[in-house]
Amino acid sequence: MKVSTALAAKFPILRRTKDDGAIDVTAPARLDRRTKDLTKRLNPGDIAIIDHTDLDRVSADALLSSGVHAVLNVAHSISGRYPNLGPQLLVDAGVPLVDAVDPEVFDRVQEGEEVRLAQGVLYRGEDIVAKGRPQDSESMAAAMAEARAGLSVQLEAFATNTMEYLKRERELLIDGVGVPEVTTSIDGRHVLIVVRGYHYREDLATLRSYIREYHPVMIGVDGGADALLEAGYRPDMIVGDFDSVSDRSLTCGAELVVHAYRDGSAPGLRRLNELGHTAIVFPATGTSEDVAMMLADDAGAELIVAVGTHATLEEFLDKGRAGMASTFLTRLRVGGKLVDAKGVSHLYRSRISPLTVLALVAACLLTIVVAAYSSPAGQLYVDFIAARWDTFLYWLTGLFS
Incomplete structure (x- = not known):
């Protein structure tokens, strides 16, 4: 397994210990069966222990951004159902990835305990704690080839989910029945919807001149609100189930819209009530980014610019959720109003250039x-x-x- 020069220079503890280039990593362990929750606690140099079948690209990017030394997965990072992008991202970055680790590792290792990883074996001192299967570029290539061979099955399942969603939510999609009214002034304005997804940091950076000139309404989808604050902007509205957004964002003064289940139950509303916040409830079957797009469209947005959202078939499948069919249909509903951030960065030029x-x-x-x-x-x-x-x-x- 190879280690990138940049990564080894940033984290000196990551080192080669044998002539064959094997990696020996000694670092504190952090454990969580939910990768999204674990990335909030990770420190640079930690060994991450997760239970994540078909590791998606967004989760892998979050792990890399945390500066992990290695990732141990109790599940299969690529199950073969579809060609998910996360494992390859870790391997290309030089981060050791070990799959099919003994599930007992969650009982045997304590949070923050220093452990050592060598050749797919996890040690506490000289004692073996767990074993797994190390992944490298060759094993990733073979797994991805096998996953692509079964892609037709996933496409059929995606099409089936799309039709089922259309039947359940046709009134919402076609006529906008059930979309609540919001107090944020959106009619006739540009709307910037930020999801903490693919390349959201880079996209926000390319849109600085656009934001400065057009002053769009800013909607953060869950963690997207934190992304806006990190970039120096204050969200006007936050939409989601509020499981991955910080208290800082919730107290920034933005209008809050809770994405609820179709039966009206909203787990995220409990957290807001405990913090003393009021919110609008929007029951819908799809994802929170769908809810944000439908809110902006129904409120009369002139243009909707999407940052970090899912736009391609590869991204829909990489998310690994049947609910992504709703995103596909929501994009069709919004139509010509919707522009992805990458398109804006290529097409938009300031009206007054420096020259x-x-x-x-x-x-x-x-x-x-x-x-x-x-x-x-x-x-x-x-x-x-x-x-x-x-x-x-x-x-x-x-x-x-």
Whole structure:
């Protein structure tokens, strides 16, 4: 297994210990069966122990952003159902990935305990705690090839889920029946919807000039609200089930919309009540990003710009959830209003470019110079400035003589 030079330089504890390039990692262990919860507690250099079948790209990116030294997965990072993107992301970054680890590891290892990983074996001192199957580029390539072979089955399941969702939510999708009214002023404005998904940091960075010029309504979907605050913006609205958003975001003054189940139950509402916040409840079968798009569209948004959302078939399948069929249909419903952030970064150009500003300044200076030389009063000013300049040079020369 290879280690990238950048990663090894950033985390010196990650080291080669044998001539064959094997990796020996010694670090504190952090454990959680929910990867989303674990990434909130991870520190740079930790060994992450998870239970995540078909590790998706967003989860893998969150692990990498936390600076983990290694990832041990009790489940299969690639089960073969579809070509999920997360494991390859870890392997390409040089982070050791071990699959099918003994499930008892959750009982044998304590949170924060220092352990050692070598050749797919986890040690506490000299005692073996758990074993697994190390993954590398070759094993990942073979697993991905096998997963792609069964892709047709997943496409059929995706199509079936899409039809079932359309039958259940046709009134919501077609006529907007059930979309609640919000107090945030959206009609006729641009709306920026941020999901903490694919490349959300890079997309927000490319949109700075767009945000500065158009001042769009900012909607954070769960953790997307934290992403907006990290980028220096305050969300106008937060939509989601509120399981992955910080208390800081909830107290920033944004309007809160709880995504509830179709029967009206909303687990996220309990947390808001405990914090003393009021919220609008939106029962819907789809995902929270679907809810945000439907809210913006129903409220009369002129344009909806999406950051970090799922846009391609590969991303829908990588999410690994039947509910992603709703996202596909919601995008069809919103239609021409919806633009993905990458498209905006390529198409949008500021109305006043820096080159235009420089040309305007140069033209003004040229006009001043011409006016000064073409009039008696201007000539007097030129002579005065020249005299003052000579005096300044004489004084400056005297300092060094």
